[in-house]
Amino acid sequence: xxxxxxxxxxxFSAGPGVMPEPVLERIREDVWNIDGxxxxxxxxxxxxxxxxxxxxxxxxxxKSLAGLGDDHEVxxxxxxxxxxxxxxxxxxxxxxxxxxxxxxxxxxxxxIKEAKRFGTVNVAFEGDACSYDHCPDADELSLSADAAYxxxxxxxxxxxxxxxxxxxxxxxxxxxxxxxxxxxxWPIAEHALVYAGAQKNLGPSGVALVIIRRDFxxxxxxxxxxxxxxxxxxxxxxxxxxxxxxxxxxMNLVMGWIEDQGGLAAxxxxxxxxxxxxxxxxxxxxxxxxxxxxxxxxxxxxxxxRLPSEALEKTFVAEAKxxxxxxxxxxxxxxxxxxxxxxxxxTAGCDTxxxxxxxxxxxNG
Amino acid sequence: xxxxxxxxxxxFSAGPGVMPEPVLERIREDVWNIDGxxxxxxxxxxxxxxxxxxxxxxxxxxKSLAGLGDDHEVxxxxxxxxxxxxxxxxxxxxxxxxxxxxxxxxxxxxxIKEAKRFGTVNVAFEGDACSYDHCPDADELSLSADAAYxxxxxxxxxxxxxxxxxxxxxxxxxxxxxxxxxxxxWPIAEHALVYAGAQKNLGPSGVALVIIRRDFxxxxxxxxxxxxxxxxxxxxxxxxxxxxxxxxxxMNLVMGWIEDQGGLAAxxxxxxxxxxxxxxxxxxxxxxxxxxxxxxxxxxxxxxxRLPSEALEKTFVAEAKxxxxxxxxxxxxxxxxxxxxxxxxxTAGCDTxxxxxxxxxxxNG
Numbered sequence: 001x002x003x004x005x006x007x008x009x010x011x012f013s014a015g016p017g018v019m020p021e022p023v024l025e026r027i028r029e030d031v032w033n034i035d036g037x038x039x040x041x042x043x044x045x046x047x048x049x050x051x052x053x054x055x056x057x058x059x060x061x062x063k064s065l066a067g068l069g070d071d072h073e074v075x076x077x078x079x080x081x082x083x084x085x086x087x088x089x090x091x092x093x094x095x096x097x098x099x100x101x102x103x104x105x106x107x108x109x110x111x112i113k114e115a116k117r118f119g120t121v122n123v124a125f126e127g128d129a130c131s132y133d134h135c136p137d138a139d140e141l142s143l144s145a146d147a148a149y150x151x152x153x154x155x156x157x158x159x160x161x162x163x164x165x166x167x168x169x170x171x172x173x174x175x176x177x178x179x180x181x182x183x184x185x186w187p188i189a190e191h192a193l194v195y196a197g198a199q200k201n202l203g204p205s206g207v208a209l210v211i212i213r214r215d216f217x218x219x220x221x222x223x224x225x226x227x228x229x230x231x232x233x234x235x236x237x238x239x240x241x242x243x244x245x246x247x248x249x250x251m252n253l254v255m256g257w258i259e260d261q262g263g264l265a266a267x268x269x270x271x272x273x274x275x276x277x278x279x280x281x282x283x284x285x286x287x288x289x290x291x292x293x294x295x296x297x298x299x300x301x302x303x304x305x306r307l308p309s310e311a312l313e314k315t316f317v318a319e320a321k322x323x324x325x326x327x328x329x330x331x332x333x334x335x336x337x338x339x340x341x342x343x344x345x346x347t348a349g350c351d352t353x354x355x356x357x358x359x360x361x362x363x364n365g
Numbered sequence: 366x367x368x369x370x371x372x373x374x375x376x377f378s379a380g381p382g383v384m385p386e387p388v389l390e391r392i393r394e395d396v397w398n399i400d401g402x403x404x405x406x407x408x409x410x411x412x413x414x415x416x417x418x419x420x421x422x423x424x425x426x427x428k429s430l431a432g433l434g435d436d437h438e439v440x441x442x443x444x445x446x447x448x449x450x451x452x453x454x455x456x457x458x459x460x461x462x463x464x465x466x467x468x469x470x471x472x473x474x475x476x477i478k479e480a481k482r483f484g485t486v487n488v489a490f491e492g493d494a495c496s497y498d499h500c501p502d503a504d505e506l507s508l509s510a511d512a513a514y515x516x517x518x519x520x521x522x523x524x525x526x527x528x529x530x531x532x533x534x535x536x537x538x539x540x541x542x543x544x545x546x547x548x549x550x551w552p553i554a555e556h557a558l559v560y561a562g563a564q565k566n567l568g569p570s571g572v573a574l575v576i577i578r579r580d581f582x583x584x585x586x587x588x589x590x591x592x593x594x595x596x597x598x599x600x601x602x603x604x605x606x607x608x609x610x611x612x613x614x615x616m617n618l619v620m621g622w623i624e625d626q627g628g629l630a631a632x633x634x635x636x637x638x639x640x641x642x643x644x645x646x647x648x649x650x651x652x653x654x655x656x657x658x659x660x661x662x663x664x665x666x667x668x669x670x671r672l673p674s675e676a677l678e679k680t681f682v683a684e685a686k687x688x689x690x691x692x693x694x695x696x697x698x699x700x701x702x703x704x705x706x707x708x709x710x711x712t713a714g715c716d717t718x719x720x721x722x723x724x725x726x727x728x729n730g
Contacts, residue, residue, distance in 0.1 A: 244612075
């Protein structure tokens with residue numbers, strides 16, 4: 001196999017994002033022949049022993065990394081986070097009921113839009129008033145009485161902000177963790193539901209991890225088609241129909257890699273160090289770079305900043321690309337620069353970017 | 366790379382099923398670095414030029430193979446055929462309306478169950494009365510007046526039956542082609558909607574191909590969440606959210622391989638020859654093997670038959686497995702033997718099975 005790392009570049013893509021190279025190496029073998037079965041991973045029956053092994057391992061790893069006991073179900077579903085935006089209120093927001101949705105950016109805005117089809121949405125924090133530059137503290141949240149649940153997004157890919165901890169509420173907690181799942185320790189077991197599209201921190205696109213507390217799952221308030229009913233997926237071990245086998249398989253390998261790195265505390269320490277290198281380049285630039293997120297809300301997954309002009313931003317992206325750094329252009333809705341440095345992004349790559357930022361500022365400041 | 370075919374066995378799995386080996390070879394390269402981009406196919410933004418190229422090619426190939434003009438949209442969706450069982454009536458069966466559903470096996474039975482949530486289902490053919498041993502002729506169909514659509518399954522994986530042509534009706538035609546998509550020429554352009562989970566004949570699980578006529582799509586009768594609204598997917602070129610990139614990418618390679626084989630007419634001729642080898646072994650066994658499907662409805666994708674006893678069936682599966690032939694056990698709901706020989710299944714493998722069947726019958730008859 002062509003396994004030199006020299007033919008690969010630094011990939012700052014916000015998602016689908018970079019994956020660990022040992023995982024890619026393993027995929028290249030298993031696509032041809034997995035577990036010595038004589039059949040590739042894409043070609044195995046989803047009800048045979050090889051895929052049973054994959055699903056069992058993946059489920060055990062989620063439970064171990066998330067610190068779950070027997071109160072929660074682990075599901076692997078299709079449709080990504082966007083499907084969850086719809087499935088959650090369809091199942092858990094009764095007509096006439098209210099759910100709390102702090103709005104911290106594009107993804108929560110989309111989730112709010114879907115939830116409004118089913119019941120009342122209390123926008124518990126209006127992030128647009130501050131250009132989504134932070135996640136709310138407890139005293140900024142306007143909670144409703146008797147909310148069916150509170151839905152929040154723990155890390156906001158587009159604006160580069162994150163919560164320091166889950167919002168304080170007595171309502172069942174529902175978390176969209178798509179862009180930071182398993183990037184730091186998080187009290188997942190205290191949640192009614194946590195979901196994450198895999199394609200940022202967990203693997204390829206096409207599979208979403210859903211962790212749901214059983215007693216919450218049983219409060220589903222609407223009859224709907226089988227594929228949108230969490231109970232049906234749970235009863236069938238995520239194999240109500242042919243599941244996205246490759247996604248679950250790849251996610252399992254990524255979780256194994258996280259374990260090899262030392263687990264969530266070690267990932268968090270490494271992610272903090274990686275982000276610090278880049279935030280230091282922003283803060284030490286004498287104002288040439290302006291970070292978007294307020295200090296207490298700075299994401300360690302997606303680092304967003306502006307330059308003195310859009311023309312300079314264009315030059316920055318082009319020169320970075322020429323230097324082997326791809327995907328630094330900010331989201332089309334906000335502009336600027338965004339460096340996405342998920343779990344699998346190498347530490348050395350952050351140092352390379354920080355060095356480049358210093359050089360670029362010196363040349364253009 | 367380890368590209369000897371000697372470490373792979375004959376895979377008769379009903380799905381996920383065998384894929385073309387040249388496609389697997391290509392995947393092994395592209396997972397590491399696709400198009401010389403320095404980034405693997407799993408790690409590219411779904412809005413960047415590499416994935417644009419993949420989606421454009423895949424769409425063009427579907428249109429070419431299916432013989433479509435501009436009347437139809439090509440969509441790549443998540444949730445498999447089972448999601449389509451729900452989405453179709455949710456969008457196109459109005460309350461108080463009726464749709465025709467000939468019941469030819471497990472998958473149409475499941476589709477009927479989902480459709481009944483939304484309107485009236487006229488079971489236009491009751492296949493259980495004949496143990497689902499054939500697909501209905503025109504004179505066996507009890508059609509309703511003014512059906513919103515007629516839904517049928519062109520090839521029934523579990524029972525091993527297929528239609529010779531689409532059912533005769535004036536209602537909009539909706540076809541589940543999951544287990545034979547692009548295995549033979551089919552008048553797809555005459556349909557309102559054709560869908561296929563990829564994992565049998567088109568690629569890995571986790572993506573469904575949906576071909577929908579634009580004017581039919583616009584008749585959607587219910588507001589629903591974005592992910593269940595065909596118009597939203599069409600408007601966004603199947604990238605309403607992060608799509609199942611790997612599935613579309615692999616499907617594109619498989620379609621390229623079909624083109625290399627000479628297209629649908631060549632595939633059909635090859636598939637007929639492959640199936641004939643096995644049906645001949647059944648018909649020439651002096652009654653040792655009993656085929657399930659009636660002559661006019663015999664599938665060329667899934668060949669189902671029984672042996673004189675369940676004990677012999679068990680021995681057959683075990684001895685075949687020992688001889689390097691996997692996946693021959695019939696579906697758990699019907700028992701017996703099933704040989705699934707999708708497009709990518711090699712001709713020589715069918716000859717090997719036919720030879721084995723003759724030997725086995727001689728030893729045990």
